[in-house]
Amino acid sequence: MAENVTPKGLDPQGCIEREGSLGRIPPAFRPVVASARDRLLELFGARLHSAYVYGSIPRGTARVGRSDLDLLVALREEPTDADRAGVLALGDAVDREFPQIDGVSTLLYSRARLLSPAETYDLGWFVACLCTPLLGEDLAEHLPRYRPDSRLARETNGDLALLLPRWRHRIEKATVEAIEQTTEQTGDAEAARRPLVRFMSRHLVRTGFTLVMPRWNGWTSDLTEMAEAFGAYYPERAQQMLAAAALGREPTGDAAVLRSYVDDLGPWLAREYARVHGVKSPRD
Incomplete structure (x- = not known):
């Protein structure tokens, strides 16, 4: 049975390191992320707690014309149907404006749900380890470190x-x-x-x-x-x-x-x- 001698993606304590950063975003995708950031602020204003980008773009592996833009948005309250319609329209607008991406996907949750005990080892882990902060307070500060268990x-x-x-x-x-x-x-x-x-x-x-x-x-x-x-x-x-x-x-x-x-x-x-x-x- 194969064993991984040198753990990958882990820090010296054996916890999963956060992947991605704004500094790794390829130049072709920086205007896309900036536009999405500005549109999210305009759409939600003070109701926005925080926003994140995840996937190949902040990992630096995105391919022009092939990769999509993946966003996660945390609101200060539970999202409504109008909020969900709003992020869909936002994604369509960004997708039309920037040919270097192939679609936009946005996950929309409340801050309370992302920090709830039920989601600590699911959505909470996702935010803390796979999402790169784009706007607002980083929820990872309220979440534990995670091991690949x-x-x-x-x-x-x-x-x-x-x-x-x-x-x-x-x-x-x-x-x-x-x-x-x-x-x-x-x-x-x-x-x-x-x-x-x-x-x-x-x-x-x-x-x-x-x-x-x-x-x-x-x-x-x-x-x-x-x-x-x-x-x-x-x-x-x-x-x-x-x-x-x-x-x-x-x-x-x-x-x-x-x-x-x-x-x-x-x-x-x-x-x-x-x-x-x-x-x-x-x-x-």
């Missing part, structure tokens, strides 16, 4: 079994809507499925990685490295996970890929995850 694995990705039925519905809905909107059914259906392939591929790779994370004893956000770490412990599934990592970067609209995720790899991974780490604590 079984509790973190369970609370971050131990809910895959609950997600799979929703994934099946999303796959069917995307295909039906594409067919209804055009007579060129095949091309449009594939285009509608491509974002799902990208999203589900990434989710499965990250879930596979956190399954083995305590044994690998480290942290990485690189999809290929995640898949390779997983494959060292589950060689019979290694090629599936490496293929998912590739599709997480360069997705296709192949319906067979999505079916394999919800009928084979996903169910197997959910069962193995529950066996090794247990099931994620219930949320409201």
Whole structure:
């Protein structure tokens, strides 16, 4: 069994180091982040507690024309439907203005939820370790340090079994809507499925990685490295996970890929995850 001799992504105390920084943002993406920052201030004003950027852009690995802008926003109160509509419109506006990005994704929560005990080892960890502060007070100052242990694995990705039925519905809905909107059914259906392939591929790779994370004893956000770490412990599934990592970067609209995720790899991974780490604590 392969072991990670030199822990990656950990500080000398064995805690996960925060990845990303504003200084690592590639020059091509700095105007994008600045525009999003200004628009968030204009949209929420004093209701905004803090905002963060995460993903490939603050890690410095973003690709022009391929990478999306990922934001997390914390409000001083619970977000409303109008707030959610506002961030969607903001994302669409930024996406139209800057061709160097391929979409904008914004997570929107209240400060209270992000700091709640129920989210300490899920959203709290996400903010403290994977998000780069962009505006306001950094919530990481109120959160613990995190180790790559079984509790973190369970609370971050131990809910895959609950997600799979929703994934099946999303796959069917995307295909039906594409067919209804055009007579060129095949091309449009594939285009509608491509974002799902990208999203589900990434989710499965990250879930596979956190399954083995305590044994690998480290942290990485690189999809290929995640898949390779997983494959060292589950060689019979290694090629599936490496293929998912590739599709997480360069997705296709192949319906067979999505079916394999919800009928084979996903169910197997959910069962193995529950066996090794247990099931994620219930949320409201």
